[in-house]
Amino acid sequence: MLFGSARMVTLLGPGGVGKTRIAVRAAALLAGRFRDGVRLVELAGVKDGELLPHAVGAAFGLPEAVGRSPLDAVVEFLREEQSLLVLDTCEHLVDSCAMLAEILLSSCPGLRLLLTSRQTLDVPAEHTLAVAPLERADSVRLFTERAAAARPGFALTPENEEQVTAVCRRLDGIPLALELAAVRLRALPLEQVLRRLEDRFRALGVGRGSHPRHQTLRTAIDWSHELCTPEERTLWARLSVFAGGFDLAAAEQVCADGDLDTYDLVDHLIGLVDKSIVIRDEGEGDDRYRMLDTIREYGVERLAESGDREDLARRHRDHCLRLAREGNAVWFGPEQVAWTQRFDRESDNFRTAMEWSLTTPGEEAGAVALAGALTGLWIGRGRLLEGIRWSDWARATGAGSPGDRGMLDYLRAMCLALNGDLEAAVEGFVQAAGLSAEAGDRYRWSLSMIYLSAVHAHLGRIEDSRRVDEESEPVVRELGDPCVLGMHRRNQGDRYFLLGDAAAAETLFRQALDTLPPGEAWTTSVTRYFLGIVLIMKGDLDGALAEVRQAVRDMARLSDVVGVGNGLAEMAWIAAAQGRSADAAVLVGASAGIHRGVAPLLINAPDLLALHAQFRGVAEQALGKEEFDRLHAKGERLGLGPAVAFALGEPPVALSDTPALRPPTLDALTRREREVAALVHQGLSNREIAEKLVVSKRTADAHVEHILAKLGVASRGEIAALVRAEKAENAQNEGSRPAARAQIGGSCT
Incomplete structure (x- = not known):
């Protein structure tokens, strides 16, 4: 506990996250350490900072005396006390609370302060503790408890578990929002509550919170909005165009203009961080920033009200395009790893920018240019199926310059080739070379010809491969x-x-x-x-x-998931040839497991598949089919990080240390897409999904297409498999994890 070394602790977090509840519980646990007890002062109703000493004095039962200020009375009373003073909801009285804290701490050596606020007080003695939203399991537990209180007999069951989890995910694990949603079960079935959360602010209307600011989710966030300066409110709205976080440079490029000066923007961003609107994530390089989806959605509404939404979306797309082109131009070079990691961090922003361009009349060319500049994402990360889907969507518009369309066709053909569709890749590289020649892009023309030659070779068309190489060689050497x-x-x-x-x-x-x-x-x-x-x-x-x-x-x-999988297959061949048959069986299984749902093994090249079958047969003959199958299954279950460690004979690397070394997961999906994925898992058709969610079939079709693209999978069965895997992992984690927080109860702030 921070109070072991600190005299003043401030619990920080956005509205509704549970700061008051935690403060009250902490005060109760600490009460025995303070000879003179604990006092709680609720400040939400105190509007004037000058009245703050009056409120504190009243909490201690101090009478007001003529000729003595309330502050002097409080200081005199607490000078010899050993007490804990809890000041709840300080954000609207930051300066007054800061001044009071400094005076009390300097004058009352036995006093400790515990505060809740959406903004730091910046007092020298202050230690801050960020209060995060609930983890998924705790969210589900809280919602279930509150739902049972609102509708007796309600319980978490296998039938409603997906819907309950979807509610908790959509509400970001914010306790206030979960409690307001649970109350709706008095009048609505769970399915209707979930459906209405498409507009969470309207859905979570008037309730009976302990204070008016907590009667609806909107009023809780309105309270935070009112505490912001006009410039901070503008920046909040504009930052909502970012889907996957952002750095300072991106915020300046997208959000600054005549109304919001670039030079001052960092100060406004710091203000939003201090007020718990924006979350700062420290990294090895530049820090990144993000907002909870609930906070971001509020910003989206405010941006729409301002009339600037389309302009900001275009600025965001243009920023993404500049970034993608900058990285794409040097991707085949020394900075390749760094750019690939950066592309991966920005993948949600790239997707949002492409989708806006493809669904906004007149902006389709931007999607063509952007999708064709993401070599580091589609190839470097092995997201081949997603690359093909975005490319097909963009190509279908017919938009874009010959140069941009040439880049798109080249990258699409690369994805097709690595995904094993070699004949389609030949056609794609031919088209890419033609468009690149028309645009005068000799670099892209050379790459298209080089890979056209490679595909011809793996299809056994040696003379075609040689002819293409001979045609391209003069340009390659000249470049x-x-x-x-x-x-x-x-x-x-x-x-x-x-x-x-x-x-x-x-x-x-x-x-x-x-x-x-x-x-x-x-x-x-x-x-x-x-x-x-x-x-x-x-x-x-x-x-x-x-x-x-x-x-x-x-x-x-x-x-690169695809490349690692192919490398493990080759290491299996070597192991088999060296007589290490058990290692070979494990590596063959690991390669198969990694490729499943991502790409075919060895790009479906006949020559490579023949080698794989030959060495696999050597290992299987040495071990016997039963033992080979057992070890093969062991390899399939390893997962990417442990498989690489096994192959290299090195200690396993935690997946968290290499975050992109993962098979597809549902983490990339929006809340709505997760709901659709859950319904796919239940076996519903697109038409049935549309009826259940009360949307058009065309919308349901689009959701399923987006899910396939984001996950990089090819079938509904693979979506269902990923949903099953996540459910199994969650169940295992829930069964093994210790209680992360105390029993949940009380009001939320």
């Missing part, structure tokens, strides 16, 4: 770009390997590695992967293992 040259040489090496000339292939692969710039991970790892295959064929298993181990490390730095 002089080290990555393009490295890719070109790797292609040549791949073709010699397929022709059976291992010595020439090895030479070209090593030349490619010498050409590629240090720090580039994706092309380098693919080249090492193919060099490893050549060394396997030559019998240099130790050399092959060294190359593929480094390839897996490079892929893991990017968090």
